[in-house]
Amino acid sequence: MRYAEALIELDGLTKGFGKHEVLKGLDLRLPPGIHALLGPNGAGKTTLVNILSTLTSADSGAARVLGLDVRRDRKHLQRLISLTGQYAAVDPRLSGTENLLMMGRLFGLTRRDAAARAADLLDRFELAGAAGKLVSTYSGGMRRKLDIAASLIAQPKLIFLDEPTTGLDTRSRQALWNEITALAAAGTSIFLTTQYLEEADVLADRILVLNGGHIVADGTASQLKEHVGGSTIQLHDEHGRVTEEIPTHGSAADLSRRLTALAAERPGVQVTVRKPTLDEVFLKLTGKKAA
């Protein structure tokens, strides 16, 4: 029963390619919810998603997803999860609608439910006009949207989304965010990797940062910001535009000292104090700027 409520559990999980150790012993326990995995290029995000979704085996350690061992209970687990990868995996010889109907039926929806859900998703992702066209005629962005729609058609217990919004325009990104939020509200958990920190900030209950083979941070967006610390004093011009930023340690003493100095030099200047952004947290943790 200990594992019953855990969504994902890792014990000393390792994975390498040749001499390159990518995951160096990950330990983790995640409850159901929306989780975002961040990390610089090549950190091993896709490798971890592939292990959790049973596509790749780890070298050592254990991974349990929905209480099932990813190796021993592979077949069972595959019926409970869905995966959208970085590359569109829809069938180009079928139309958009046919692809979604096929996925819906595979996930056990009735023909009628699959048709209704397919029409709804095609509409939300602005593919309704191309619904009857062969996917081979779709642009890369349209294929990607269809691929995402296919993974959302049923309500699996857990959906893995590997960089789902890379290459999507703002409207499609927003449509996907709305879908993710709605699915999560209906009880589906989401594990997504992303290069966009705003995406993690907006969507995720919990954010994990993978760097150098280890999970170097794990918490809510505000916990990560608190942890990194350091508020910034922003100076504004008469139009409210930020003209200058002064980093501080975030302590009352440091803020007070700097504000006193500012007040003496420029008594009329307008100021606000802001917490670190997730970009600043990411930079501090990984030494790299996010995409």
Ligand SMILES: Nc1ncnc2c1ncn2[C@@H]1O[C@H](COP(=O)(O)OP(=O)(O)OP(=O)(O)O)[C@@H](O)[C@H]1O
């Ligand atoms: N099949 C493979 N064979 C050899 N090396 C691999 C293989 N798959 C991944 N790697 C290497 O493992 C490391 C992690 O790759 P991975 O794709 O998991 O990173 P990522 O964090 O998802 O990166 P990105 O943000 O660029 O997608 C990289 O150095 C990559 O070159």
